[in-house]
Amino acid sequence: MSEEKRRFAHLPSDRAPGPDYSGPGVEAELTGRMPEGRPAERPQRPERPEHFERPEHFERPERPERFDRGASYDDLYTARASSAHGKVASDDGTLDVQVKAPGELGGPGGATNPEQLLAAAYASCFHNSLTLVAGRQGVHTSGATVDTTVTLRKRGTADDYTIATDLTVRLPGVEPEAARRLVEQAHGECPYSRAFMQGAEVHVHLA
Structure with missing residues (x-):
């Protein structure tokens, strides 16, 4: 076969x-x-x-020491x-x-399509990271939602494509400052966020 x-x-x-x-x-x-x-x-x-209104923007997070790229x-x-x-x-x-x-x-x-699949995967991964971060701090996030958009973009007439992502996080019942801190920490720990910002390992093989 x-x-x-x-x-x-x-x-x-x-x-x-x-x-x-x-x-x-x-x-x-x-x-x-x-x-x-x-x-x-x-x-x-x-x-x-309306529910995708652009939220507060979070800059590229500082990489904690335990996320050192050189570590295995x-x-x-x-x-x-x-x-x-x-x-x-x-x-x-x-x-x-x-x-x-x-x-x-x-x-x-x-x-x-691939963009929808990526949006769903990113939303789920970020939500999981948010739950883990909040759980470590004793914050209940059972009502949290993560909305994600993935946009396919093109530059000029050449085959120059890229994607842009946008996440909107809601944490009902959590104080604004605490919510901002949790989202920022989740953004720094979510594997998808880190792959987009820092570059993921990509290996391409011809079978």
Whole structure:
């Protein structure tokens, strides 16, 4: 059995794969040609909902000594996922979704996309870090919420893409100064925040 077939052996074979995410949306971005029926100009970003109003901005946190980049890390957990034929799936089958380009990129929409998946993952990770930080200080955060936006951005006409993230944290029942301190500490400890700000290890292999 080939490596690709082995990775997706757990997936149902009767599901029709959706179009690859790298299809119409990215093609439109690269060529400037939108699919028929769509305007050629870049669509306007929808207005941010009221509950995503920009919060207090937290600067890049100071890295505590115990987070020294030179220190070695122990592996605690490894997640594995594969992307093929317009879908992404984890090796244990818990995650199994179609992925399509959103309408804003000229795609068909109707399915999740990498930006949504990243926004969900970042919100969950930051929320976990916030809970841990608050728990160490005896602060109850059962009503806390974390809203995250991930924006795909492009510079000029070249293939120069990047992403921008924005988090809004609510801590009802927590005094403002204590809430600010907790969010700042969580921002400094959240693995996703630190990966974005300090750079994560990235290893790319050709199989």
